[in-house]
Amino acid sequence: MEPSETSAQADETVTVNLFVNGEPRQLQVTSNVVLLDALRDELHLTGTKKGCDHGQCGACTVHVEGKAINSCLRLAVMCEGQHITTVEGLARNGELHPVQRAFLDHDAYQCGYCTPGQMMSAAALLEDDRIAADDASVREAMSGNICRCGAYKNILEAVQDARQVMVSGTEGRS
Amino acid sequence: MDTQVIGHRTPRVDGENKLTGRADYTTDWYVDNMLHGYPVPASISHGTLEALDIEPVLAMPGVVAVYHHGNFPKLYRSPSSQAHQDQVSEVRLPFEDERIHYDGQYVAMVVAERYEQARAAAHALQARYHQDSGARPGLLETREDGRPLESEGGLRGDPDSAYERAPVKIDHVYAIAPESHMQMEMHATLAQWRDDRLIVHESTQGVVYQHKAMARIFDMPEEKVEVISHYIGSGFGNKLFMWPHAVATAAAARELGRPVKTVLSRQQDMASGGNRPASRQRLRLAADEQGRLLSMRHDSTTETSFVHPYVDSVGTPTLNLYACDNAAISHHLLEVNHGTPCPMRAPGEVSGIYALECAMDELAIALDMDPLELRRRNYSYEDPTKGLPWSSKHLDTCYDSAARRFGWERRDPRVGSMREGDEILGWGMATSSWTAGRQPCMARVELRADGTVMAACGTQDIGTGTYTVVAQTVAELTGVPLDRVEVRLGESSLPAGPLSGGSMATATTLPAVAAAVRAAIDELKEVATDEDAPFTGADPDGLAFRDGALADEQGKRVAFDDLLSGQKLGSVSGDGQAAPGDEQNQYSFRSFGAHFVEVRWDPGISRLCVSRVVSSIDIGRAVNPVTARNQVEGAIVMGIGMGLFEKLDYDPRDARLINNNYSDYIVTSHADMPEIDVELLDNPDYAFNEFGARGVGEIGLTGIAPAIANAIYHATGKRIRDLPITIEKLMEP
Numbered sequence: 001m002e003p004s005e006t007s008a009q010a011d012e013t014v015t016v017n018l019f020v021n022g023e024p025r026q027l028q029v030t031s032n033v034v035l036l037d038a039l040r041d042e043l044h045l046t047g048t049k050k051g052c053d054h055g056q057c058g059a060c061t062v063h064v065e066g067k068a069i070n071s072c073l074r075l076a077v078m079c080e081g082q083h084i085t086t087v088e089g090l091a092r093n094g095e096l097h098p099v100q101r102a103f104l105d106h107d108a109y110q111c112g113y114c115t116p117g118q119m120m121s122a123a124a125l126l127e128d129d130r131i132a133a134d135d136a137s138v139r140e141a142m143s144g145n146i147c148r149c150g151a152y153k154n155i156l157e158a159v160q161d162a163r164q165v166m167v168s169g170t171e172g173r174s
Numbered sequence: 175m176d177t178q179v180i181g182h183r184t185p186r187v188d189g190e191n192k193l194t195g196r197a198d199y200t201t202d203w204y205v206d207n208m209l210h211g212y213p214v215p216a217s218i219s220h221g222t223l224e225a226l227d228i229e230p231v232l233a234m235p236g237v238v239a240v241y242h243h244g245n246f247p248k249l250y251r252s253p254s255s256q257a258h259q260d261q262v263s264e265v266r267l268p269f270e271d272e273r274i275h276y277d278g279q280y281v282a283m284v285v286a287e288r289y290e291q292a293r294a295a296a297h298a299l300q301a302r303y304h305q306d307s308g309a310r311p312g313l314l315e316t317r318e319d320g321r322p323l324e325s326e327g328g329l330r331g332d333p334d335s336a337y338e339r340a341p342v343k344i345d346h347v348y349a350i351a352p353e354s355h356m357q358m359e360m361h362a363t364l365a366q367w368r369d370d371r372l373i374v375h376e377s378t379q380g381v382v383y384q385h386k387a388m389a390r391i392f393d394m395p396e397e398k399v400e401v402i403s404h405y406i407g408s409g410f411g412n413k414l415f416m417w418p419h420a421v422a423t424a425a426a427a428r429e430l431g432r433p434v435k436t437v438l439s440r441q442q443d444m445a446s447g448g449n450r451p452a453s454r455q456r457l458r459l460a461a462d463e464q465g466r467l468l469s470m471r472h473d474s475t476t477e478t479s480f481v482h483p484y485v486d487s488v489g490t491p492t493l494n495l496y497a498c499d500n501a502a503i504s505h506h507l508l509e510v511n512h513g514t515p516c517p518m519r520a521p522g523e524v525s526g527i528y529a530l531e532c533a534m535d536e537l538a539i540a541l542d543m544d545p546l547e548l549r550r551r552n553y554s555y556e557d558p559t560k561g562l563p564w565s566s567k568h569l570d571t572c573y574d575s576a577a578r579r580f581g582w583e584r585r586d587p588r589v590g591s592m593r594e595g596d597e598i599l600g601w602g603m604a605t606s607s608w609t610a611g612r613q614p615c616m617a618r619v620e621l622r623a624d625g626t627v628m629a630a631c632g633t634q635d636i637g638t639g640t641y642t643v644v645a646q647t648v649a650e651l652t653g654v655p656l657d658r659v660e661v662r663l664g665e666s667s668l669p670a671g672p673l674s675g676g677s678m679a680t681a682t683t684l685p686a687v688a689a690a691v692r693a694a695i696d697e698l699k700e701v702a703t704d705e706d707a708p709f710t711g712a713d714p715d716g717l718a719f720r721d722g723a724l725a726d727e728q729g730k731r732v733a734f735d736d737l738l739s740g741q742k743l744g745s746v747s748g749d750g751q752a753a754p755g756d757e758q759n760q761y762s763f764r765s766f767g768a769h770f771v772e773v774r775w776d777p778g779i780s781r782l783c784v785s786r787v788v789s790s791i792d793i794g795r796a797v798n799p800v801t802a803r804n805q806v807e808g809a810i811v812m813g814i815g816m817g818l819f820e821k822l823d824y825d826p827r828d829a830r831l832i833n834n835n836y837s838d839y840i841v842t843s844h845a846d847m848p849e850i851d852v853e854l855l856d857n858p859d860y861a862f863n864e865f866g867a868r869g870v871g872e873i874g875l876t877g878i879a880p881a882i883a884n885a886i887y888h889a890t891g892k893r894i895r896d897l898p899i900t901i902e903k904l905m906e907p
Contacts, residue, residue: 011235032290041289046202047195049407051358052440056836059358087195100193104185107800110808111637112192113199113358113407143845146836148356149408149637150811151804152844 014077020045021089029076036060038076039086047087047116051146058145061117062086068124070144087116090123098165099123099158108158110149118145122159126166133163179650180865181856183800187656188405188641197405200362200377201437208364209238211423211436212292214282214299215445216274219511219829220309223272223281227300231284234298236291239430242282243269247425252387252416260386261415263448264514266481267391268418268425274303275480276513277830278445283422285434309511309829313452313477314349314896320475320508326485328493330558331500333458336469340460343469344536348457348529349896351821352477353450355518356841359407360443361417365424366433371398376420378403379413380673382632385666387416388424401666406636406674410812411517412448413636414675419447441834449822451477451486451515453525457533465543465551467498472526475506479514483507486515487522492530493559494764495607496552511829512822517675519812520608520872524879528816531604531880532895535887544587545884546577546603557762565761566859569605572768572790575853577603580770580788589891597774599785600889604771606791606877610763610859610868611678614753616669619648619690621698622745625722625735626658629690633671633683634664638871639801640679646797647684647865651691653721669749677765677869680797685752685863693748695719698734701741708732708740752863761861765868767791769810771881772848775889780901784814784848784882791852791873794859795866806852806874813878815842821898 013028020043027042036053039045039062048071051059055073062071063085090097099122102108109115125131125141138159139152147155191197216223228240246269252262268280281301286292310316337343364375372392378384378401385401392399406413419436427434438447458471472492478484489503538545550573556563577583585601586592592599617631629648635641645659652659662668669690672682699714701707702724709717709726717724725731738745772786787810796802819840823832833839852874858866879897886904887893894903 030290032294037289040202041204044204045195046199046204049199049359050201050437051360051407052836054440054835054837057358087193091194096190096193103193104189107186107189107804109189109192109637110639110801110804111358111406111408112188112197113637115192116195119193139844139847143843146356146358146841146843147808148358148410148812148841149804150808150842152811152842152847153807153850154804155844156847 016076016080018079019083021085027076031075031077033076034072035074035076035079036071039071045086045088049113049116051114058121059114059117061120061145063120063124068121087119090119097123098162102158102162102165106154106158106161108154109151114145114147118147118155121145122162126159126163177650179646180797181795184642184646184656184798186639186642186801187645187661188635199359199405199407200364200375200403201359203364203375203435205366205433208433208435209285209287209430210289210292211426211434212284212296213280213419213422213436213442214284214296215278215442216281217277218274218303218305219277221274221303221305223274223301224304225302226282231295231299234291234295236287237284237295238287239285239426240282240299241269241422241426243272247429249391249421249425250393252390258386259383260390261383262387263415263417263516264482268422276511278442278513280418280422280446283426285426285430310509311826311829312352312510312512312824313454313475313508314351315826318508320506323485323505323507326487326489326505327503328489329502333469333471333500333502336500337458337460337471340468341463342540343458343460344533344540345458346533346536346895348455348532350453350525350528351897352452353518353816353820354444354822354839355410355412355448356839357408357410357412360438360440361413361419361447362437363420363423364433364435365427367428372424374401374420374424376401376403377406377413379406379409379634379636379675380415381634381664381666382670383673384416391421392424403634403664406634408637410519411521411675414517414673417447440836444834444839445831446513448516449513450518451484453486453488455488455526455529457529459533459537461537461541465541465548467496467552468500470498470501472503472530475508477508477510477515479512480509482514484515486525488526491523491526491607494557495530495605497554497558498552512824520875523608524876527607527876528879528897531877532883535602535884536893546573546582549573549605560762562760562762565763565861566794566857567766568792568855568857569766571855572766572792576768576770576788576790579851582770589888596778597776598889600773600775600885602771602881602884602888604769604877604881604884606767606769606873608677608765608873608876610681610765610862611676612681612754612863613672613678614751615671615682615686616749616751617683617686617690618669618747618749619687619694620745620747621694621734621738623735623738623743626660627652627654628660628662629687630662630668631671631683631687632666632668633679634674636674638674638679638805639798640674640683642801643680643797644683644687647687648691651688652719677871677873680867681863681869684797684865684867686750688864689750689752690748693750694746697746697748698724698737701743701746702737708737757861763862763868765793765873767873769877769881771885773882773885773889780905782901782904783846786849788851789853790855792855792857793870793873794857794862794868796854796856796870797865797867799854802854802870803852805870806854807850809874810850810878811842813875814846814882816897817879817882818898
């Protein structure tokens with residue numbers, strides 16, 4: 001057994017300040033609370049899903065400081081002062097994010113359980129200059145997100161469709 | 175039938191809930207005063223639990239209780255009857271005795287205030303075991319063959335003497351390693367007792383079954399139990415029937431007087447939440463020189479656990495896929511010290527079709543005949559097992575269309591003959607098939623004064639699109655647009671609906687929903703012809719319901735919401751039911767299709783991939799072509815895993831599961847994706863039901879693994895008969 005889990009300190013909580021989907025949030029958690037569980041159990045932001053708890057499936061993907069990470073591999077206390085975006089923060093002012101819109105239009109899911117993680121990875125890769133725009137690069141970049149329903153073909157189409165919308169949106173603003 | 179909504183591309187009506195995080199999966203439920211359960215798995219696979227060191231764990235922060243054999247309340251076993259819909263995955267109750275039958279069997283369950291506390295205490299709990307020698311490893315690690323199951327046998331003609339006399343024959347043994355469902359959402363239960371009522375949220379493919387099983391186990395009247403499952407992170411068969419974690423969670427909630435939620439870890443889910451059992455199958459096929467099948471024999475053994483006799487019926491395709499006068503199947507069942515298996519997508523048939531379709535490829539080679547031609551020459555025009563005509567079989571069209579789109583006529587049959595640069599191309603094909611089933615079903619529909627229509631059925635949507643096809647049915651029959659149709663599923667208190675399994679949900683549910691729509695419209699007509707109503711004195715049968723309004727023959731038209739408001743009624747409702755009927759005595763119902771697969775093998779660096787899949791599948795009418803196509807494409811993805819990657823690895827020395835996680839158990843990832851071209855034939859099967867739909871969930875998986883295996887032989891000359899076909903097997907000299 002882990003000594004830290006049975007010692008008296010195991011029940012002591014730490015204050016953690018986060019900015020979640022733009023809102024300041026303060027948590028009182030024990031130091032062993034994982035970010036994924038903090039988002040779900042403390043903040044009841046249950047859109048972020050647990051599929052393996054080991055960083056293997058990608059269902060728990062969120063953005064921390066703009067980067068897509070597995071929230072099951074990070075302790076909540078490591079995120080002090082950081083900005084976190086979950087699937088609940090993807091839509092703005094009631095408008096679906098282009099990735100959400102494209103997932104709906106292309107039926108890029110079945111059961112929907114891996115979908116928040118898929119979309120968070122997609123939204124991040126579309127803003128990441130290191131990842132080329134061709135299909136093979138997108139497939140590779142999306143391979144940290146398992147979809148057991150196997151909707152990969154539609155996911156790829158959705159990501160590439162969202163890319164078009166986001167590019168034309170950027171052009172429209174400039 | 176000329177349709178406006180059914181058969182047309184319709185985005186999922188539950189799509190936005192899934193895309194915004196609002197969809198309420200079982201794991202997403204939090205209720206006041208809720209505790210967290212965490213099972214403690216056995217770390218041996220065969221023996222006895224001798225002691226549990228409970229006291230130190232009870233002293234850990236937040237721990238409320240530890241349940242185990244010594245203090246678990248007395249419950250009743252479910253009769254586990256499919257006919258009575260109380261079937262469970264394991265008849266044995268949790269903690270029923272101290273015997274350990276498999277690695278991961280629960281020996282205790284910790285309940286604590288917080289999830290982290292329950293997890294820490296479960297990890298800390300020390301157990302002492304007496305480990306018995308002779309743990310039986312998996313079927314494929316032993317030469318044992320188990321006990322014969324007469325009920326699984328089948329015979330027509332005289333296959334043995336036909337085999338002896340035949341000029342061309344093959345005789346080979348095929349094996350499939352056990353697989354894990356790996357559904358993304360682990361098994362989960364939230365149980366609450368309110369007064370004497372039990373309310374269970376469960377990630378299940380069958381709220382009705384779990385409802386009845388819970389009532390039996392807790393010896394309660396059915397009306398006091400409710401099971402809810404609005405969204406399910408899929409199941410693929412392992413959420414059809416209840417598992418022990420749900421029983422343990424409900425019992426703990428009753429004992430403690432507080433709600434308890436248990437979400438299995440991935441490791442527990444894989445060890446104790448179901449698997450596709452290993453199979454060993456001997457195929458003997460014989461043909462004349464023209465390739466006409468003279469004899470088929472399919473002798474199978476599958477494994478199960480020592481606590482539940484699950485039988486994966488792998489032999490049936492050999493009795494009905496091809497025309498052959500002499501055929502026999504037999505089945506043996508072997509108990510092993512692994513977790514209990516259960517149905518997994520296209521259970522039985524996908525395994526049997528793998529062996530049969532590889533054997534057909536080997537027979538074609540023995541005949542020096544094109545493998546597609548061999549299948550055409552043995553085309554069955556009626557169901558050989560029943561002597562009934564197929565209701566609607568278009569497999570020949572599937573063969574033609576998929577072969578043409580794939581370019582099959584350009585195939586050079588010589589092994590290793592098709593090259594592109596460093597890569598050798600292999601082309602293989604296989605037939606695909608799944609039976610079409612239908613169950614009795616009930617539904618309720620309400621026409622409401624606010625202009626909406628509500629349809630309710632106690633089935634559930636596991637991601638296949640049931641919410642959407644029910645909404646389409648209502649929109650089609652009422653003319654009310656989809657955004658004013660509300661669909662309620664996933665509650666056992668609704669009119670009883672089917673399991674989401676066996677590709678039966680659509681064909682079972684939609685006719686009942688349609689009957690309920692018609693009953694509600696009839697009710698509206700009664701209201702409309704009452705005194706002081708818009709159609710007072712009119713004959714209800716003379717009124718028609720179109721585009722959301724009642725109209726008479728003179729052209730008077732009143733929208734249903736105006737009519738209800740005018741009569742001061744909030745709603746009218748109709749109950750509907752539907753069941754299979756006499757058509758079952760006139761036709762045999764089955765779906766067919768064909769898969770063509772290209773693999774690429776680079777012998778220099780031992781790289782293997784599936785590069786292209788072209789499929790034509792006939793499922794009758796696709797009620798929603800978008801979601802139906804997604805089912806087949808997804809099944810192809812899963813089939814690539816079955817062919818190349820998936821295997822539960824158990825240690826042959828002690829039968830313990832080794833690869834109990836998402837990185838050591840390999841499934842198809844996005845980077846593994848081939849080019850996929852799926853065609854759904856649109857031939858409505860109106861003999862089956864008024865919508866012509868036969869179901870689509872399983873068929874796409876059947877035939878993929880053998881098409882891959884046949885393609886690999888074509889590329890490499892290696893006939894690997896054991897799935898999965900890993901690169902290591904191809905590297906062996």
